[in-house]
Amino acid sequence: xxxxxxxxxxxxxxxxxxxxxxxxxxxxxxxxxxxxxxxxxxxxxxxxxxxxxxxxxxxxxxxxxxxxxxxxxxxxxxxxxxxxxxxxxxxxxxxxxxxxxxxxxxxxxxxxxxxxxxxxxxxxxxxxxxxxxxxxxxxxxxxxxxxxxxxxxxxxxxxxxxxxxxxxxxxxxxxxxxxxxxxxxxxxxxxxxxxxx
Numbered sequence: 001x002x003x004x005x006x007x008x009x010x011x012x013x014x015x016x017x018x019x020x021x022x023x024x025x026x027x028x029x030x031x032x033x034x035x036x037x038x039x040x041x042x043x044x045x046x047x048x049x050x051x052x053x054x055x056x057x058x059x060x061x062x063x064x065x066x067x068x069x070x071x072x073x074x075x076x077x078x079x080x081x082x083x084x085x086x087x088x089x090x091x092x093x094x095x096x097x098x099x100x101x102x103x104x105x106x107x108x109x110x111x112x113x114x115x116x117x118x119x120x121x122x123x124x125x126x127x128x129x130x131x132x133x134x135x136x137x138x139x140x141x142x143x144x145x146x147x148x149x150x151x152x153x154x155x156x157x158x159x160x161x162x163x164x165x166x167x168x169x170x171x172x173x174x175x176x177x178x179x180x181x182x183x184x185x186x187x188x189x190x191x192x193x194x195x196x197x
Contacts, residue, residue: 001057006175010058019055025151026051032145033074036138040075070108074142078109079129086122094119143185152186160186 002010010018030047037043049065049072056064068081082105089099096118099105106112115121133139144150144160153159158168169186173179 001061001063001177001179003175003177007058007061018058019051022054023051026054028151029145032147032151033142035146036076036141037074040078041072046072076132076135076139076142079125079132082109082113083122083125083129086118086125090118090122 001007013021026047030043030050034043037046049069053064056062070078070081073080085101086099089096098116099118099121102113102121113121114124144152149159156165156168156172158165162168166183166187170183173182
């Protein structure tokens, strides 16, 4: 969600011009990632959803997206939401049985999650997620896109490999409300954590 200053600037624009600019930005972002996400994500549906979400955030200050939208996850992040949920459930009860949402996850991801306990499910899903994350070049292309120089680096005014990248990225994120998650994903592969916290 845009913070007050950015939202005010965007709302002050002619609506047609603003919507056109948002659509072009979204199309460019999705297109630059299409080569690495198209095997698991409908890029047209993703672009339409992101543009609609951005317009809703500006026009009505409404968050359009669901908490989980597995249909839009890049293949290398397909297990990330399930992994987070399993970790939370396991932290709450280390001896818990299968997670209550197991059947739902298996249906939406078309894959059985083995194990009679949350701990064993967590082990299986952690392994799948780790395997998906091993290709650091692919993960980087999902984060930054495939077209150099990346739009993210241009907006931040630095390269991801620069020594002050994280600080400059953090400075740019102040244009959005409570938006700290990019600091975990938009860092050089050599400094990325292996798993989501």
